[in-house]
Structures are given as structure tokens and as C-alpha cells.
Amino acid sequence: MTNETLLGVDDLTIAFGPLTALDHVSLSVQKGERLALLGHNGAGKSTLFRAILGFLFLNTGTIRIADAAPGSERARRAVSYLPEAVAFPKALTGSEVITYFARLKGEPPRKALELLETVGIADASKRRVGTYSKGMRQRLGLAQALIGRPDLLLLDEPTSGLDPISRGEFYDLVDRVARQGAAVLLSSHSLTEVEAKTDRVAILSKGRLVAEGRLADLAGAAALPIKVRVRAKGADADALHAKIGGRRLNGRLVELDCGTGDKMAVLSRLAALGDVVADIEIETPRLDDVYRHYSKPPAPGDAA
Numbered sequence: 001m002t003n004e005t006l007l008g009v010d011d012l013t014i015a016f017g018p019l020t021a022l023d024h025v026s027l028s029v030q031k032g033e034r035l036a037l038l039g040h041n042g043a044g045k046s047t048l049f050r051a052i053l054g055f056l057f058l059n060t061g062t063i064r065i066a067d068a069a070p071g072s073e074r075a076r077r078a079v080s081y082l083p084e085a086v087a088f089p090k091a092l093t094g095s096e097v098i099t100y101f102a103r104l105k106g107e108p109p110r111k112a113l114e115l116l117e118t119v120g121i122a123d124a125s126k127r128r129v130g131t132y133s134k135g136m137r138q139r140l141g142l143a144q145a146l147i148g149r150p151d152l153l154l155l156d157e158p159t160s161g162l163d164p165i166s167r168g169e170f171y172d173l174v175d176r177v178a179r180q181g182a183a184v185l186l187s188s189h190s191l192t193e194v195e196a197k198t199d200r201v202a203i204l205s206k207g208r209l210v211a212e213g214r215l216a217d218l219a220g221a222a223a224l225p226i227k228v229r230v231r232a233k234g235a236d237a238d239a240l241h242a243k244i245g246g247r248r249l250n251g252r253l254v255e256l257d258c259g260t261g262d263k264m265a266v267l268s269r270l271a272a273l274g275d276v277v278a279d280i281e282i283e284t285p286r287l288d289d290v291y292r293h294y295s296k297p298p299a300p301g302d303a304a
């Protein structure tokens with residue numbers, strides 16, 4: 001653990017009776033870093049959050065938050081949590097909610113109220129929360145989580161139910177908070193979103209950490225193929241398919257798999273075909289390919 005490590009989880013096991021929800025899990029999140037926690041329903045993501053918050057007995061291992069034990073005074077000051085469906089008293093205004101939480105955290109309400117500006121709902125600060133849209137409630141939740149400048153932000157599926165624009169804006173805010181030095185651990189089922197918006201991913205499968213690292217490194221380690229999609233001239237995919245093999249996707253497209261080392265050779269071969277090829281597209285592995293590779297298929301009834 002370096003002094004830049006704001007969350008260190010080492011060999012963590014958590015069991016609920018006979019069920020092992022987390023099985024010897026180790027991971028860390030550094031200052032300014034956004035780590036995405038991925039996994040099917042029941043993989044153990046929320047259990048990890050609850051353990052970090054100090055609510056659970058650890059069967060094995062340790063958790064350190066800014067070098068403090070979970071649940072300690074120091075850790076409680078350092079960590080903030082935003083659940084998936086944040087609920088505030090409907091009769092309170094946004095300002096009243098923030099003032100209330102600032103007082104609970106022993107922070108000056110005036111400073112905390114500036115966070116309503118940060119998250120873009122200052123205009124609605126005098127309105128009752130009961131009139132807020134889901135996106136506005138999540139923004140208010142983020143403002144609440146940011147009170148006192150936490151070192152570690154835990155975001156449990158923070159954008160589920162938000163429209164694409166609100167999701168984008170939410171991630172921009174998270175990005176800004178990370179650039180100011182916070183460590184962010186967020187869980188999500190939305191792989192495309194996480195791919196562009198986080199620094200590293202950790203994949204849990206049935207309580208075990210099956211992969212952890214930067215997307216490009218995980219894709220490289222898994223030796224996932226690059227897909228080369230070739231468009232046939234004159235919409236004659238059959239003729240093209242007969243020449244190059246691979247998969248015929250439709251009447252115009254044929255797809256080939258190749259390793260990073262073979263890419264140039266494959267491209268040269270295709271270029272030499274000349275008249276039968278209209279266009280070539282190259283697709284490097286995406287997070288959903290990496291996720292599918294590393295995570296086991298869900299048990300029946302476990303669909304994400």
C-alpha cells in the first residue's frame with residue numbers, strides 16, 4: 001500500500017452462513033483514480049461496499065481506507081457513499097437536505113451548499129425534493145456525498161435509470177472529483193459507459209476477483225482477437241468469403257479474427273485482393289468482450 005492508496009483491500013473473505021459472498025478479494029484504488037467494479041447480479045459488489053463502510057464482519061483479510069480501519073472515525077470521515085436509489089425526505093428542499101447532511105458531518109453548511117452549484121441543481125435548491133426528477137435526485141445524492149471533500153467515493157450503480165445525457169454529465173462530475181484527488185470506486189452494469197469513464201476495471205464473479213487492470217492490458221492478457229470487417233465490392237460477400245474465409249456477416253460483410261501480431265499481414269493480404277474489397281474496418285476488443293471472457297456465465301435466474 002503506497003501513501004497514494006486511498007483504498008486497500010487485501011485477501012478479503014465475507015461469508016453469510018454457508019454462502020461465500022467475497023472470496024479472498026484483493027484490490028486497491030489510488031488517489032485520483034476511478035476503478036469500475038463489474039459483475040453479474042449477486043457477484044458481491046454491494047457486499048464489498050458494505051464491508052468498506054464498516055458494516056460487515058471480515059472472515060479473512062483487511063480493508064484500509066486512507067490507512068484507517070473501516071468504520072473508524074477516520075475512515076468514516078474519508079469515505080462517502082452514494083447508493084443506487086438515493087432517497088431523501090420528499091418534503092425537504094435541496095438546500096435543506098444539504099444543510100442537514102453538512103451538520104451531521106460537522107461541515108459548514110455554507111460551503112456544502114456550493115456543491116448544489118457544482119452538481120448543476122442550484123436553480124432547484126429551494127424546491128422540494130419530492131418534485132425532483134431521478135437525475136436531479138442523483139445529483140443531489142452526489143452533492144451530499146461530496147460534502148467535506150471525501151478521499152474515497154463509493155458509487156453503487158450511480159447512473160442506473162438516468163437518461164444518456166444525465167449519465168454523461170454525472171460521469172463528467174465524477175471525473176472532476178477524481179481530478180481533484182479523490183479515489184472513486186463505482187459499480188455498474190453499463191459496460192459501454194464504464195469503458196470510457198474509468199481508469200481500471202475489476203471484475204467479480206461469484207465472489208471471486210477474476211480480473212483487474214486497465215482494459216487494454218486485460219484484453220492483451222486474454223489474447224482477445226482483433227476483428228477485421230471487410231466490405232465486399234458489388235455486395236458480393238460470397239465471393240469474398242470464398243477467398244478470405246472468416247465469417248460471412250451479411251450480403252456485404254465478412255469478418256476475420258486476428259491477433260495483434262498478425263494484423264499487418266492480414267491487412268496486406270486483403271489489400272492485395274484489390275478489386276473484391278470495398279472497405280476494411282478494424283475493431284479492437286471492447287470492455288464487453290473482456291467482461292464476457294473473464295466472467296463466468298451467470299447461474300439461472302442471475303441475469304444482469
Ligand SMILES: Nc1ncnc2c1ncn2[C@@H]1O[C@H](COP(=O)(O)OP(=O)(O)OP(=O)(O)O)[C@@H](O)[C@H]1O
Pocket residue numbers: 016019020021039040041042043044045046047048
Ligand atoms: N445479509 C445477507 N445475508 C445472506 N446473504 C447475503 C446477504 N447480503 C448479500 N447476500 C448474498 O451475497 C451474494 C452477493 O450479494 P451482493 O448484494 O453483494 O451482490 P451484487 O454484486 O451487489 O449484486 P447486484 O448487482 O444484484 O446488486 C448474493 O448471493 C446475496 O444473496
